[in-house]
Amino acid sequence: MVTIHKTNIEKAFDTAMEKARQYRRPVLFSIVEKIDAVDPLSFYNEGKVLYEGTRFMWKDRDHTITIAGLGAACTISTEEEKDQFFAVEKEWKRFIEYGVILSLENWAGTGPLLFGGFRFDPLNQRGSEWDEFADGTLQVPSIMLTKSKEADYLTVNMLCGSHHDEDSLDKLMRIKDELISKSKFPTVPDETTVSEVEDYKPEEWKTSVQNVVDELRGGSMEKVVLARKCKVSFDAPVTSDFVLDNLWKQQPDSFIFSFERNGSCFIGATPERLVKKTGEEVLSTCLAGSIARGQTIEEDEMLGAELLNDEKNRYEHHLVVENIHQALEPFCSDLSLPEQPGLMKMKDIQHLYTPVTGRASKQTSLLDMVEKLHPTPALGGVPREEALHVIRQEEKMDRGLYAGPSGWLDAYGNGEFAVAIRSGLLQGKESYIYAGCGIVADSDPETEFKETQMKFRPMLRALGGNING
Numbered sequence: 270m271v272t273i274h275k276t277n278i279e280k281a282f283d284t285a286m287e288k289a290r291q292y293r294r295p296v297l298f299s300i301v302e303k304i305d306a307v308d309p310l311s312f313y314n315e316g317k318v319l320y321e322g323t324r325f326m327w328k329d330r331d332h333t334i335t336i337a338g339l340g341a342a343c344t345i346s347t348e349e350e351k352d353q354f355f356a357v358e359k360e361w362k363r364f365i366e367y368g369v370i371l372s373l374e375n376w377a378g379t380g381p382l383l384f385g386g387f388r389f390d391p392l393n394q395r396g397s398e399w400d401e402f403a404d405g406t407l408q409v410p411s412i413m414l415t416k417s418k419e420a421d422y423l424t425v426n427m428l429c430g431s432h433h434d435e436d437s438l439d440k441l442m443r444i445k446d447e448l449i450s451k452s453k454f455p456t457v458p459d460e461t462t463v464s465e466v467e468d469y470k471p472e473e474w475k476t477s478v479q480n481v482v483d484e485l486r487g488g489s490m491e492k493v494v495l496a497r498k499c500k501v502s503f504d505a506p507v508t509s510d511f512v513l514d515n516l517w518k519q520q521p522d523s524f525i526f527s528f529e530r531n532g533s534c535f536i537g538a539t540p541e542r543l544v545k546k547t548g549e550e551v552l553s554t555c556l557a558g559s560i561a562r563g564q565t566i567e568e569d570e571m572l573g574a575e576l577l578n579d580e581k582n583r584y585e586h587h588l589v590v591e592n593i594h595q596a597l598e599p600f601c602s603d604l605s606l607p608e609q610p611g612l613m614k615m616k617d618i619q620h621l622y623t624p625v626t627g628r629a630s631k632q633t634s635l636l637d638m639v640e641k642l643h644p645t646p647a648l649g650g651v652p653r654e655e656a657l658h659v660i661r662q663e664e665k666m667d668r669g670l671y672a673g674p675s676g677w678l679d680a681y682g683n684g685e686f687a688v689a690i691r692s693g694l695l696q697g698k699e700s701y702i703y704a705g706c707g708i709v710a711d712s713d714p715e716t717e718f719k720e721t722q723m724k725f726r727p728m729l730r731a732l733g734g735n736i737n738g
């Protein structure tokens with residue numbers, strides 16, 4: 270990778286073209302500039318005319334970074350790959366190795382950046398609603414806004430030496446300038462109205478929960494996470510702009526993401542971090558064990574205390590902590606986590622929460638950690654392979670990208686993946702939303718069903734649905 274700390278675009282572009290000729294392969298060329306503040310939702314919205322179907326958005330739950338991407342300079346996808354994380358890593362490294370970056374500094378989350386998501390379980394049956402997404406689908410955007418705590422940055426990426434030339438770079442730079450000037454102020458997306466909300470085979474799901482409970486009581490497994498879906502229909506095609514705008518307002522303390530692929534969009538607001546890496550710093554989250562929020566402060570605190578002292582939930586949580594600790598240990602020094610879980614309070618629900626921190630060398634790959642962590646027992650179960658087998662048999666649906674790792678990585682080794690729960694798939698006048706919960710030997714199907722109803726709420730509200738219905 271060549272980083273040119275100058276502002277001579279033509280010279281850097283010539284270097285990239287020359288490299289493409291020399292190595293006989295397309296070379297990723299990236300220009301980064303610091304810009305005046307831009308509104309990310311409006312940038313996404315303004316990008317719709319030219320880039321609908323290829324946009325993405327990412328905002329982390331700590332309010333440290335927002336990334337909005339338009340278009341695809343290149344895409345990396347995996348299908349029926351034995352080791353898909355490794356395959357993506359290999360291809361990404363090759364892009365980076367030959368890449369040319371024109372930037373004043375290596376700011377995290379700027380320059381060439383891969384954004385996307387992985388299916389929860391590539392070995393499960395496929396549902397046609399997920400056709401637009403491969404097992405792993407990641408893209409480097411053509412134009413990208415990065416909003417960090419320090420400043421706003423604009424990256425333009427293009428692949429040199431394929432069918433691109435200087436004209437396309439000029440065109441991209443013009444589009445970028447127009448977008449920046451149009452995106453200073455918030456825009457208001459078109460609204461849609463929900464016409465129907467339909468639970469997908471609710472009684473069968475409860476029977477599945479009972480089957481799993483019976484299996485857990487009789488066998489050697491400890492936990493299985495079962496999910497279900499709900500179909501939400503609209504009076505007109507629903508846009509990701511509308512849903513994103515709602516999630517932004519309604520879920521300020523979640524990771525907010527959207528990922529468009531042609532006519533489909535995977536979108537959500539998840540509280541759960543899988544793993545984040547900034548330089549040598551590593552951060553992960555154990556999130557499992559749930560209870561409702563109270564109507565009053567007193568009731569809310571009482572419910573929180575009940576959750577903290579509930580044996581079943583503490584056991585579910587403990588399995589996740591143990592597993593994440595084991596998965597990260599080979600990568601990290603100074604791995605540290607509190608002895609007791611705390612509470613993470615979201616708008617509709619509260620969870621048991623244990624943050625995990627550590628240090629890993631700069632060369633440690635984020636995707637290697639993702640591979641070891643996913644699926645944690647918060648979304649899969651214990652033991653992992655047996656639980657996945659039961660999920661395939663009992664859920665009878667394709668989770669697609671729901672509950673899988675979604676996130677980004679840059680050329681400098683920084684990045685973050687969330688566990689993509691509290692999410693859904695938008696498709697024209699229809700959408701599917703997903704929710705699940707951990708089943709252990711003393712779970713009750715009716716209680717678990719109610720828990721999934723609570724977990725549907727953030728998406729249902731963002732779609733414009735009635736959350737009390």
Ligand SMILES: C=C(O[C@@H]1C=C(C(=O)O)C=C[C@H]1O)C(=O)O
Pocket residue numbers: 494496541556557558559585620647648690691703704705706707724
């Ligand atoms: C599976 C979901 O949530 C997961 C399961 C939880 C639980 O069983 O208590 C809590 C948080 C998440 O790790 C979901 O929201 O769909």
